[in-house]
Amino acid sequence: MATWAYLSFQDSASPLMEQLIFFHDHIMLVLILIITFVGYMMSTILFNFFINRYMLEHQMIELIWTTLPAIILIFIALPSLRLLYLLDEVNNPTLTLKTIGHQWYWSYEYSDFLQVEFDSYMLPFNELNNSSFRLLDVDNRTVLPMNTQIRIIISAADVIHSWTVPALGVKADAIPGRLNQTSVLINRPGLFFGQCSEICGANHSFMPIVIESVSTDSFLNWVSSHSSD
Incomplete structure (x- = not known):
């Protein structure tokens, strides 16, 4: 390279x-x-x-x-x-994702669907495989459809965090008691990695973000599987 x-x-x-x-x-x-x-x-x-x-x-x-x-x-x-x-600018979003920062992990809620919410922790070293990225991979990836206008609502439960995904051009502070809002349209499939960009405590470096961009059909199948859990 x-x-x-x-x-x-x-x-x-x-x-x-x-x-x-x-x-x-x-x-x-x-x-x-x-x-x-x-x-x-x-x-x-x-x-x-x-x-x-x-x-x-x-x-x-x-x-x-x-x-x-x-x-x-x-x-x-x-x-x-x-x-x-x-x-x-948030222009007629089709999907809303709410993300909440915790010390030291992220939780996600898909507001347009019932019972689709989960926590996302960094994978520990002993659970990594050959295709995993050290300090960047998580146990539950955030799945989003591509070519869809997505509104992202960001907040925090304890201290100030910052939800940042460089490939998407998104960086927004997660502040306790306040809802920040941004939007994104992902134009290609793939995995996009980010991290908390606000010094939020001892494990600030260990709360990564992983966005998995998939087709609309794959996303609906994923939502159906999580709704039935």
Whole structure:
């Protein structure tokens, strides 16, 4: 695997994460290169003693380095505000998932179905098999249908946690006594791993999240099997 794959984001599994990666790769990185180049030019040329006496008092130069940062901020602000709005928007969800953070595990409730709820603990080392991921796999995976608008309601039972799945572009705090809300649309099947991203105590590192994206038929079969338990 290329070294770049370890330095960049995870492969996206939702339209919002695709937009976040596009914003990072095509706007932020380009602006960083421009700012770095301008800084290099200023440090090597503009602050040269002989040019400095003339150019720092030149009206055009002062106009440029006043307006250029403002233009850069506009190019950052407009797509940022658009993404922030899309991340908070919940548009006609088909399915609602409620997740509650505990010290130190997650519990899930499928509000649209009766008696579909479970706790999800990290698999201990002695239960791992060759296909399991150390410190990332759980005993009960959260199964969700792909190509479906899903509303996720997040809360906590004790302290502040953070429900985070990088491939889906989801990171929301789980706060006791408060319901936070986000939405996601998973556009491909697969396993997507996440972890609590808020320091919530001694076992903060041991409450992973596993989302299993399946087809709608497979999801309905899974719900039927859990409803009958």
